[in-house]
Every structure is written in structure tokens, then in C-alpha cells.
Amino acid sequence: MKRVLWLNWFSLLALAAILLSACGTPTPTVAPLPTEDETLVLHALYMNQAGYSEEVLQEMAQQFHADNPGVGINFTFVKYDELHDKIVTSAAASTATYDVILLDLIWTAEFGHKGYVIPLDARITEEQKADIAPAIFDAFIYNGQLWAFPFLANFQNMFYNLAHLQAAGFDGPPATLEEWYAQMVALKEQGIVKYPYIDSWNRKEGLVCDYVRTAAQFGGDLFDENGQPIMDQGAGLRALQFMRRLLDEELADPAALTTDEPGAMNALISGAATFNTNWTFVRGNMLDPEKSNIVAAARTGLLPTAEGVAAPAGTVSGFQGLAVMANSDKQAAAWRWIQFATSAEVQQQHLESEFPIWSSLQNSEQEQEINPDAGFYATNLANAHHRPKVAHYPEVSAIIQEEVHDCLLQIISPEEATAEMVQRINALEE
Amino acid sequence: MKKRDAPTNSPRLSIHTSEEKFALALVTPAFLITVLIVLIPLLYAFYLSFNRAEVIVVGGQGGLVTEFSGLRNYLYFLSSADFWYSVRTTLYFTVASLAVELVLGIIVALLLNEEFRGRGLVRTLLILPWAVPTVVNARMWGLIFEPHAYGALNGLLQTLHLLGPERTINYLAPIPLFQNAPLLGELTSWLGVTRGLTWIIVADTWKTLPVVALLLLAGLQSIPLDLYSAAKVDGANAWQRFWLITLPLLRPIILIVLVYRTMELFRVFDIIYILMAYTIPVLGVVTFQQSFVFGNFGKGAAIAFLIGLLVLLLANGYIRLIDLEERE
Numbered sequence: 001m002k003r004v005l006w007l008n009w010f011s012l013l014a015l016a017a018i019l020l021s022a023c024g025t026p027t028p029t030v031a032p033l034p035t036e037d038e039t040l041v042l043h044a045l046y047m048n049q050a051g052y053s054e055e056v057l058q059e060m061a062q063q064f065h066a067d068n069p070g071v072g073i074n075f076t077f078v079k080y081d082e083l084h085d086k087i088v089t090s091a092a093a094s095t096a097t098y099d100v101i102l103l104d105l106i107w108t109a110e111f112g113h114k115g116y117v118i119p120l121d122a123r124i125t126e127e128q129k130a131d132i133a134p135a136i137f138d139a140f141i142y143n144g145q146l147w148a149f150p151f152l153a154n155f156q157n158m159f160y161n162l163a164h165l166q167a168a169g170f171d172g173p174p175a176t177l178e179e180w181y182a183q184m185v186a187l188k189e190q191g192i193v194k195y196p197y198i199d200s201w202n203r204k205e206g207l208v209c210d211y212v213r214t215a216a217q218f219g220g221d222l223f224d225e226n227g228q229p230i231m232d233q234g235a236g237l238r239a240l241q242f243m244r245r246l247l248d249e250e251l252a253d254p255a256a257l258t259t260d261e262p263g264a265m266n267a268l269i270s271g272a273a274t275f276n277t278n279w280t281f282v283r284g285n286m287l288d289p290e291k292s293n294i295v296a297a298a299r300t301g302l303l304p305t306a307e308g309v310a311a312p313a314g315t316v317s318g319f320q321g322l323a324v325m326a327n328s329d330k331q332a333a334a335w336r337w338i339q340f341a342t343s344a345e346v347q348q349q350h351l352e353s354e355f356p357i358w359s360s361l362q363n364s365e366q367e368q369e370i371n372p373d374a375g376f377y378a379t380n381l382a383n384a385h386h387r388p389k390v391a392h393y394p395e396v397s398a399i400i401q402e403e404v405h406d407c408l409l410q411i412i413s414p415e416e417a418t419a420e421m422v423q424r425i426n427a428l429e430e
Numbered sequence: 431m432k433k434r435d436a437p438t439n440s441p442r443l444s445i446h447t448s449e450e451k452f453a454l455a456l457v458t459p460a461f462l463i464t465v466l467i468v469l470i471p472l473l474y475a476f477y478l479s480f481n482r483a484e485v486i487v488v489g490g491q492g493g494l495v496t497e498f499s500g501l502r503n504y505l506y507f508l509s510s511a512d513f514w515y516s517v518r519t520t521l522y523f524t525v526a527s528l529a530v531e532l533v534l535g536i537i538v539a540l541l542l543n544e545e546f547r548g549r550g551l552v553r554t555l556l557i558l559p560w561a562v563p564t565v566v567n568a569r570m571w572g573l574i575f576e577p578h579a580y581g582a583l584n585g586l587l588q589t590l591h592l593l594g595p596e597r598t599i600n601y602l603a604p605i606p607l608f609q610n611a612p613l614l615g616e617l618t619s620w621l622g623v624t625r626g627l628t629w630i631i632v633a634d635t636w637k638t639l640p641v642v643a644l645l646l647l648a649g650l651q652s653i654p655l656d657l658y659s660a661a662k663v664d665g666a667n668a669w670q671r672f673w674l675i676t677l678p679l680l681r682p683i684i685l686i687v688l689v690y691r692t693m694e695l696f697r698v699f700d701i702i703y704i705l706m707a708y709t710i711p712v713l714g715v716v717t718f719q720q721s722f723v724f725g726n727f728g729k730g731a732a733i734a735f736l737i738g739l740l741v742l743l744l745a746n747g748y749i750r751l752i753d754l755e756e757r758e
Contacts, residue, residue, distance in 0.1 A: 081707075085722040091492045092485040110725075115487040194596060203709040255577035258602045258626065258706070263576070272578050327492040394723045401708065409604065 040333055041072045045086055045098040048077035050261075050281040051152045051320065056353050057341075064340045071333050080104075081204070084394070087325075091116040096325035099334040103148040103323040105139035106205070106387050106397070112142040113391040117323040119145040123335060131344070131358050139319045139386055148321025149342050150357045155384045156213050156303065156315045157376065159265075159282050163297035164274040167192050173301040177217050177242070180275070180304050184251040187274055195253035197246060198273035200261040203405045208387060208397050209316045211404050213277065214239035216314030216385040218306050222400070223388040229425040231400075232418040238306075240407055240414040247408055257408055269294055277303060279318055280355055283373065300373035303380055317384040355381075392428060399424045479503055479731035494727060503732035512711065513733070517740070519622030520712045523702075524695040527631050527638075531691060532684065534635065535642035540676075542643065543650045553647075560640040568704035571633035575601040575705070602626040604709045627702075627710050634701055638694075642687055649683030650676065682752065689748045696741050713737050 048054055054077055061073035076098065078086060083102060090097040091114070103111060111117045124146065129137065132150055140148040160173055168187050174180035187196040200206040215222055220235025230236060246252035253273060256264065261278055265285055268276035269292040276282065285291050286298035302313040322338040324331050340346060347356040351370045355377050356362055362381075367374050390396055400421055407417035480503070481496040507513040542553055562570070574582040577600035587593040604626045606618040618624075653676065661671050699714030708715060713733065721730025 088485055088722060088725060091487050092494055094491050094493065096492065114485065114725075116485075116492075202707055204707045254603070255598075255600050257604065258577065258600060258709070260707075266576075266580070267578055270578065270580055272580075326487040327490055392724075394725070398708065398719065398723070405709065 039072055040070055040330060041074050042099045042330055042333055042337055043074050043076065043097060044100040044337070045076050045078070045083065045090070046102050047080045047083055050080070050279055051102075051154065052350065052353050056350050060341055060346055060350075063346070064337060067340070068333075068336065071337070073337060087111070087116065090325060091327060094327065095329055096327040099325055099328040099330045100337055101323050101325060102151070103140070103321045105317060105319045105321070106389075106393050108140050108147050109142045109389040109391045110393055111323070112145065112147040115326050117147050118326050118331065119147060120149055120324070120335075121146050124149070131360050133359055133381070135317070135382070135384060135386075136319055136357055139317055140321045142389055148323035149338050150319060151322045151338075151342050152318075152320040153355050153357045153362075153381060154279050154281075154318040154320060155377075155381050156209065156277050156279055156318070157282070157373075157380050158301040158303045159268055159276045159278055159286060160299050160301060161268065161271065161274045161294050161297045162299045163294070164192050164196075173299065174304045176304050177306040181246075181251075184246070184275070185249075188251060193272065193274050194250075195255075195272075196251055196274045198253045198259065198264045198267040198276050199256045200259050200264040200278070201243075201252075201256040201405070201408055202258050202260055203401045204260060205397060205401070206261055207404055208400050209318060210277065211236075211239060211243070211400065212385055212387050213303065213314065213316035214243055216305075216311075216316060216383070217303055217309075218242070219309035219311060219314065221385055227388055227390050229422045232415075232422045237414060237418050240404060240418055243404075244407055244410075244414050248410070257405070269298070280377070283371075284353075300376050302376055303383075311383045313380050313383040315380045315384050317386050395428055396425055399428075475731045475734060478728050479735050481728045483727040483731070484725050485727070496728070499728065503729045504736070506729060507733055507736060513716070513736075515622060516711045516713050516716050518620070519627065519710060520696060520698070520714075522621050522623050523627060523631065523698060523712060524692060526628070527634060527695050528688065528691055530631060530635050531639055531642045532687065534639055535646050535687070536680070538639065538643040539646035539650055540672075542647050553644075556640045556643060558640070559637045562637060564637070564700040565704060567633065567637045568701040571630075571636075571701075572705055575629060575633075577601065577603075600625075601629040602705060604706070622710070624710070626706055630701060630705060630710075633705075634695075634698070638691070642691065645683060645687050646680065649680045653679045685748055685752045689745055692744050692748070693741055696744070697737065713740075 046054075046057060052060075054075070057075060061075070065072055076086070083104065084107060086098070087101050087103075087107075090101070101117070103117065112119075136150045136153060137146065140146055140150065158173060162172070164187060165172065165183065168183065168190050170183055170186070174183050184196040187193055199210050201210060212222060215231070215235040215238075218235035218238045222229065222231040222236045224230050231240070243252070247254060247256075253259075253267065255267070259267070261281075264273075264276050265278055265282045267273045268278075268282070269286045271293045283300055287295055289295050292298060303315045305311050305314045322342060324334040324338065328334055342357065344356070344358045344361055347354070347358060348361055348364075348366070351361070351367055355371070355374070356367065361367055362374065362378055371377065387393070388396065403412070403417040403421045403424075406412050407414055412420070478494075478496065480498060480500060482499045482502075483494050483496045485492065486495050487493075538556070542549065542556070559567075576582065576584070577598055579585060579588060579595075579598055581598070583601065584593065584598045587599075588595060588597075593599070602625070604624045606615060607623050607625055607628060608618055609615040657675050657679075658671055661675060666674065697714050698712055699718060702710050702712055703715055703718065708719060714737075717730055717733045717737065720726045720733060
């Protein structure tokens with residue numbers, strides 16, 4: 001009996017202690033870098049869907065630990081879709097769960113606005129700025145401040161099956177959007193494939209990316225310089241009309257409406273589709289004999305623009321940066337890791353895995369040898385368009401996803417969908 | 431008049447008090463844990479539902495900032511056509527799943543209640559799908575429903591020549607069932623009854639059917655065999671024995687299954703989110719989107735309480751049925 005009562009008191013005390021600690025958690029202080037005999041563990045949040053693989057990142061961490069014996073890296077790998085939620089939850093804690101996070105460019109405004117991450121302007125050098133394309137840096141700038149250091153130069157490319165094109169009587173990929181359409185029609189009419197094109201048009205962020213990219217192929221954007229929605233006219237409207245037409249004429253696989261990026265890639269590398277517009281991770285997979293049926297025929301190309309558009313290509317950016325959580329108590333060590341992981345020296349060791357963010361590496365002989373498609377990559381990258389940088393981007397994105405998806409499902413017309421998008425996004429602003 | 435003894439002088443009452451204390455001591459830790467992890471978060475969420483709440487970090491410290499907004503969060507949903515569409519879609523998922531699970535569950539339970547060789551093994555194997563984590567189950571069915579020829583189900587149907595070599599089915603297509611049929615198509619569109627959601631019911635049922643069947647099997651085993659013997663003597667056939675004996679005596683356990691599964695089905699999230707992202711806006715998905723994607727924790731809390739209210743209404747209906755059953 002006494003033992004039970006004692007346990008009872010213990011429970012009460014434990015409850016009181018938990019409640020008190022919850023009420024009075026002290027503000028975290030920024031810890032100094034450890035000496036060699038101390039071990040400080042940085043918690044880093046990454047995704048295991050695209051970009052550098054877990055093995056490559058662990059290798060980087062070991063190398064970093066060898067140079068900085070007092071600092072260890074503990075990775076948490078999640079799917080892209082879980083990243084944002086994990087970061088928000090980490091920000092809600094008085095002390096961050098993760099010290100370093102992978103920041104998708106679409107969250108720059110939100111995280112900067114709400115103070116989730118610290119500005120990095122004072123920490124970067126002029127040499128670094130000079131060797132990274134302004135388009136990449138610009139993706140992580142909000143209110144004139146830099147909130148993440150570029151890490152992954154992810155963007156969409158055209159991936160295609162050359163054997164299919166040759167069987168249809170074409171020598172190579174299309175030079176214009178109109179030529180692309182003509183090639184798709186020929187591929188279908190000749191029965192080479194049932195659906196020449198596959199994309200990831202399920203109701204997710206990827207659908208917004210594909211819409212922004214198609215608008216870029218028509219030479220425009222969905223938002224103007226002031227962040228106002230303009231997709232009901234010009235390139236935005238033409239892009240949605242084009243996407244819908246591809247489905248109506250069964251040139252695009254209707255399965256696209258329930259497919260994400262890896263699923264769309266699978267259709268290409270299985271030989272079921274001729275064209276797939278997708279992120280850089282596709283290249284490694286389509287050339288891997290263990291995964292791909294089309295190794296010999298797999299090619300990378302430019303994303304063609306419509307006739308009359310001056311740009312040689314039009315694509316969408318999916319850049320990701322590394323950022324330090326503002327409620328981390330290990331900010332100095334976190335920045336040291338970011339400097340290491342994003343450095344040209346480290347990226348140079350992993351050119352097989354990812355296209356580097358550094359211009360000097362992109363144009364290096366080593367890169368050209370490793371990636372014969374580097375020229376296409378560079379052209380596409382130079383013509384990448386960003387999604388809008390607005391603090392309430394997740395809501396804007398949800399509206400675009402819903403309307404575009406409804407349009408592609410043939411529930412509403414492109415004109416109705418784009419008008420609805422503009423009206424609903426403007427209502428959010430109010 | 432006989433004077434009553436003081437309570438402390440009564441050995442019987444003293445034992446009683448001592449037992450009460452002991453019971454209280456046993457219950458208190460569980461009660462405190464419940465307060466800590468259920469009641470306090472519940473009250474906090476209720477408070478949030480009347481506020482505009484978002485996560486911000488100030489001065490290196492993260493936290494939730496709130497601003498009182500009255501009933502605005504509740505009114506936002508109650509006046510939204512999208513919310514009511516979500517309610518209808520969730521109701522369809524709940525009712526259709528329940529119907530399939532109950533019918534199949536009773537059939538499986540009846541089969542497993544019969545004597546046959548290897549019955550123990552079959553009963554053990556039956557529980558396996560229930561042991562598969564929901565996320566793994568969703569991913570597995572994602573591969574089965576893959577819309578191309580290399581999808582497991584399409585591949586199987588092609589191998590069996592039930593589908594032509596060029597034909598494939600997009601099982602998860604978010605298109606309304608019978609969409610071209612007059613009236614019926616409009617009804618399915620209004621209810622959110624899509625082909626994708628219907629196949630997800632199949633995937634979810636595969637996982638949850640074992641537990642429903644086992645609960646019903648437990649109910650079946652409590653029915654006295656004498657009743658069946660007497661019915662046979664009276665000339666009742668198998669259907670009559672099922673309809674007039676089994677089903678009425680299974681009613682209490684069926685009601686328990688209904689309450690338990692309704693609560694689970696109405697809060698569905700994992701399998702739909704993993705397979706369809708935001709394409710099927712059941713209430714669980716909308717709650718997640720509001721809270722963790724948009725960062726509107728006040729609205730997220732409000733819709734969570736609205737779901738709770740709807741489940742409470744459904745549970746209340748079932749409880750009345752159980753009461754009625756007991757009175758009968």
C-alpha cells in the first residue's frame with residue numbers, strides 16, 4: 001500500500017515538473033563550437049526522395065566529423081511532403097528539434113516572414129556570391145535578406161526516348177513547343193506508344209511546378225513582378241489550355257492525374273511513354289540498367305518554348321537550400337556544417353549525384369565528362385522560372401492545385417479555372 | 431434511540447475506506463497521465479479553435495501565437511461549400527466501408543466458426559493484414575493500383591486475359607462513378623463518390639476486415655449451440671437459423687463494431703493522403719492541410735472539433751440503439 005501511495009506522489013511530482021518545465025522553458029542560448037574532446041550533435045532534416053542520397057550525405061557527415069571532431073551530424077530523412085510539417089513543428093518548440101533544415105525555395109517567404117530561420121547575409125562572402133548564378137541566390141531572398149544557402153540546383157528537364165522518336169521518323173527532340181506537339185501526334189498516330197507524354201499531375205505541389213514550367217515554355221509567368229496573379233491571361237492561360245489539350249487528345253497519359261514525379265519517371269523508364277518533363281533525379285535512374293528498360297535510348301534535352309518566345313528553353317526551379325533554425329541553440333556549428341556541405345570542394349566530389357550549384361563547377365571539364373547533358377542542364381537552369389514568393393504560399397499553391405486539377409479532370413474549362421484562381425488568390429490577399 | 435458509531439470506530443467502514451484509498455491510489459497515475467496527454471491538449475485545442483493561431487519564432491524562441499477570433503473559425507467551415515463536400519465524401523467512405531466490412535466480416539466469421547481442418551492456422555493467418563502498418567498498407571496498394579501495365583493488378587488481369595494487352599485501368603482516377611448516367615452521375619458527383627475513393631475502400635477493408643471478423647467470431651462463439659439444435663428440430667433451414675438466431679444474438683457485438691469502426695473511419699487520413707494527396711478532401715485531410723500545411727492551427731482545431739461533434743452525433747445514435755437492444 002505504502003509503495004502504491006509513494007508511486008502516486010511520484011506521479012504527482014512528475015506531472016508538476018513537466019507542467020512547470022513546459023511553462024518556463026528558458027530561451028535557448030547559442031552554444032559555442034565544441035572543443036575537440038566534446039561532442040556536439042547537430043540534428044539535420046533532409047529528404048530521401050530526390051537530391052543527394054542518404055549514403056552521400058552520410059559520407060559528407062563523416063568527412064565533416066573528421067575535420068570537426070567535436071561535431072556529429074544526426075540526420076532525419078523524410079519524404080518531401082513531410083518536410084514542411086516537420087519544420088513547422090520544430091519551429092513551434094521553444095528549442096528547435098532540428099538545427100539545420102532543407103528549405104525548398106517556395107518556403108523562403110513564409111519561413112523568413114515568421115522568423116523560423118535566421119538570415120545569412122552577414123555570413124556569405126563576395127566570392128561565393130560571384131560563383132553562384134543570381135537566379136539561384138534570388139530564390140532564397142525575401143525582404144532583401146538571404147534565408148538559406150543554395151544546396152541543390154534542382155530544376156525540370158525534358159527526358160525522352162530517342163528510339164521512339166526515330167521509329168516515328170524524327171532525328172531528335174523538338175526544338176519548339178509546336179514541334180513537340182507534332183511529334184506527340186505522330187507517335188500516337190503511328191501506334192508507337194499509346195500516350196506519348198507522362199507528367200506528375202496529381203493534386204500536389206508538383207502540379208503547380210508543371211503549370212509554372214508550361215507557362216515558362218510559353219514565355220511567361222503566373223504572377224507579375226508585384227506578386228499579383230495573372231494566370232487568366234497570356235502565358236498562364238495558354239499553358240493550361242495546352243495541358244488540357246494534351247489530355248483531351250490523349251497525347252498525355254490520363255494516369256498523370258494520379259501520378260507523382262517518381263511514378264511519371266517509371267512510365268518513361270519502363271518504355272510506356274516517350275516524353276517526361278521531370279526533375280534532375282530522373283537522369284541517374286533512366287541510365288541505370290537495374291532500373292531502366294531504355295538505357296540506350298534515354299536522353300536529356302531542352303524544354304522547348306513556343307514559337308515567338310525568345311528564350312531557348314523554359315523551365316521551373318526547384319532549388320533547395322540549407323537553413324539554420326532560429327530557435328536552434330547550435331547555430332554556429334549549424335552554419336559550419338552548411339558551409340561544408342554546400343562548398344564547391346564537397347560538391348565536386350559528388351558530381352555524379354547532383355548538378356552543382358557553383359557556376360565554376362557547372363562549366364568545368366570534370367562536369368562535362370561526368371554529365372554529357374550538362375550543356376542542356378545549364379541552358380534549362382538559366383531559363384528557370386520561380387514559383388511566387390508570398391508568405392501564404394501554401395494556400396496559394398492549394399488553390400492552383402485544385403483549379404488546375406479540376407480543369408484537367410474536364411470539370412471546368414481553362415478559362416474558368418484561371419479566372420477562379422485569380423479571384424480566390426486575390427481574396428486571400430484581402 | 432441507538433446512537434450511531436462514529437465511522438472511524440467501525441472496522442467494516444474502515445476497511446471500506448482503506449480499500450477506496452487503495453483503489454484511488456491505483457487509479458491516480460493513469461488519471462494523471464490521461465489529464466496530461468488527453469485532457470490538457472484537448473482543452474488547449476478547444477481554446478485554439480476560438481483563436482487565430484500560428485507558429486512564429488521570436489528572439490530565438492519558437493511558439494504558437496494566438497489572437498482571439500470568437501466563432502470565426504467555426505463559421506468559416508460551416509458556411510463553406512467545400513467543408514460540406516468533405517462531410518459528404520467522408521460519410522460515403524464511412525458508410526460504404528462499414529457496409530462492406532460488416533457483410534464480409536459476418537461471412538468470414540461464420541466460415542471460421544465452422545469445424546474444419548487447419549482452422550487454427552487460418553484464424554492466425556487472418557490477423558496478418560491487421561498487423562501491417564497503415565502506411566505500408568497504403569504503399570503496397572499504391573503498387574497494386576499502379577495505372578500502367580506494370581501495376582500488379584493490371585498485370586494480373588492482363589495475364590488472366592481479363593484485360594487486353596493494350597488496356598489498363600486507372601483504379602485511383604478521381605472521376606465520379608456513373609458520371610455519364612443522368613441523375614445518378616450528378617448524385618455521385620455531389621457525394622464525392624469517385625472510382626479512386628471506392629478502390630481505396632477495398633484497400634482499407636483488406637486491412638481492417640480481420641479485426642471486424644474476429645470480433646464477430648467472438649460474438650458467434652457466445653451463442654449457445656442448443657438454440658441451433660432446437661431450431662433444426664423445429665425444421666428451420668440454414669438461412670432461417672442465421673436470420674432468426676445468429677443475427678439477432680450478434681446485434682450487441684455488431685453495434686460495438688459499428689461504434690468502433692465509425693470512429694476510425696470518420697477520422698481516416700493516412701491511406702487517403704498517401705495514395706491521393708489532397709485529391710480526396712476527406713475531413714482528416716482537410717484538418718491536416720489547415721493545421722500543418724497552411725499553419726492555421728486555430729482553423730485546424732475548429733475543424734477537428736467539428737469532426738468530433740459529428741462522430742459524437744453518430745455515436746449517440748448507436749448508443750441509443752444499444753440501449754434499445756438492452757431494454758428489449
